[in-house]
Amino acid sequence: MKIGSRDEAGKYEKANEKLTQVMEETSKVIVGQEEIQKNILISILCDGNVLLESYPGLGKTKMARTLSQVLGLDFSRIQNTPDLMPTDITGTQIINDEDDGKEFKFQEGPIFANMVLADEINRATPKTQAALLEAMEEKQVTAGNTSYSLEKPFFVIATQNPIDQEGTYPLPEAQTDRFLMKLRLDYPDERDEKEIVDRFTSELNFSPELETVLSKPSLIKLQEFTRKVPIADDIRERAVKVVAETRENDKLDFGASPRASMALVLTSKARALIEGRNYVSASDIDAMAKPVLRHRIGLNFKAEKEGMTSDDVIEEILEKV
């Protein structure tokens, strides 16, 4: 009995080592942005999707591609434009001309990958956005009368530019709620920027050898592990209270849904796993509150007039609860 228990603990420790190794491998290419990397990894462990808000040229594609390589996932990138059609993402039926006749064959679109980077999602039309979001939610795409399941694990990083709003179709609140987290990628600090410049200007093609730390099945196993991380009752209650408070707050027009409570607890579990803890701490809830809640709440006019942001309100709520 005791030996069995030791084995179980050993498996857990190994999983934890692997996650640390993922972070180390990614840092061979990406300079800084550890928190963003960690949050993307958390989102992958939670089988959720990320909305990444960042300015151009901050290495989003590089980061996503590197992570997919380290995690052993197929990667694809979709550059959203207003004339992008849903079938351009999902795929379409094409006529296959064979010797024995012609037949329709489904040509898979770029959505058929494990990790999809949907760049500037707010530039796509609502119809195309809906197709992408349906794929995120249902893990399947429909072409004609046939539905095609997407291979697991499936993960989308959708990006949007926070300043360039002309000719865009902002995602409605109901659709942003489907993203597990909204991350903000800021400019690197001076030291990191110097390192980036040095790293990417010294060689023609900077591509260090990256080790594939995980396989798809082991990543799915880690997703199962994540849900099993134990959490104390009072910490879970606190997470629910934080989300419930967003519905009562007088600075908000609307608060977060119960989906946010689930997301907050789940991401906290994943964070604990990455941090090498086998239990959820209150600090996990605090750390995950902003990424999980900021796109699920709506500031009212008064709060906006006072110059407040969603993050400010979340901070207030965390202090209060």
Add this chain to the structure above:
Amino acid sequence: MRVEKLLKRLKREFVKVNILQASLDSIIFFLISNLILFLFSLQLIEGFSNIEALTGATLIFFILDLGYRTKNYRLEIYEEKNPELHEVLRTARDNISSNNIVSQALFDDLLERSRAITSESIVPSKIIIQKSIAVGLLSFLTVTSGIADFHIQGNGGEILPGTDSIQDFISDDTDEEFELRNDTDIFGEPQDIGEPGSTVDFNITGEGESTESDPLHRDLQEEDIVMDASGPQTVEDIELAKEYMLAIRELED
């Protein structure tokens, strides 16, 4: 199961610490009370020596103190005193029935870390030192005052009445001896109420016969009625009653 044992062990450790604290509190209580009684030459309960009375009181104090302290048991006490166990203990307690890899890892981790946990980790050493100093000081004062036979007040009397006093209080009101007696002693021998002076005695005797020749013929041969008159007293009573009746009628008219 192992975690349950651990949680029980932690509670035992907590009780141990509280026994120590309650013991020190009780000793201080005993020494202070004893010193006060000695200095003011007081007797706590008449009929009992102060040591006996104080021992009883101290024992009650110890039980109540320990009970109160043990009632306030929280697992978080260990977390406060052992920051490395912060949130781990609570999580293990809340997920004690969980049986998966991560929970098992948590339990193993907790057992590993908790080896270092003993009652010493939750002993409030500052308070224990202060109380120990207080015990030493009070013992010194008690011994010194005993050797010097120093009393602030010569004869302070009693604080609580003893059982003898209570008996005296009861016996004060009943100086006379009394004994329970039966009704014969009180009222004398019972006596039969005497017969009235005269009796009314009815004696009716009837006799009849029939003959074979004339069975319907009945012949009363003899009727003997004996009536004895009432005694003179009865007659007087009747007369008196009659007078009263007449007087009442007159009044009514």
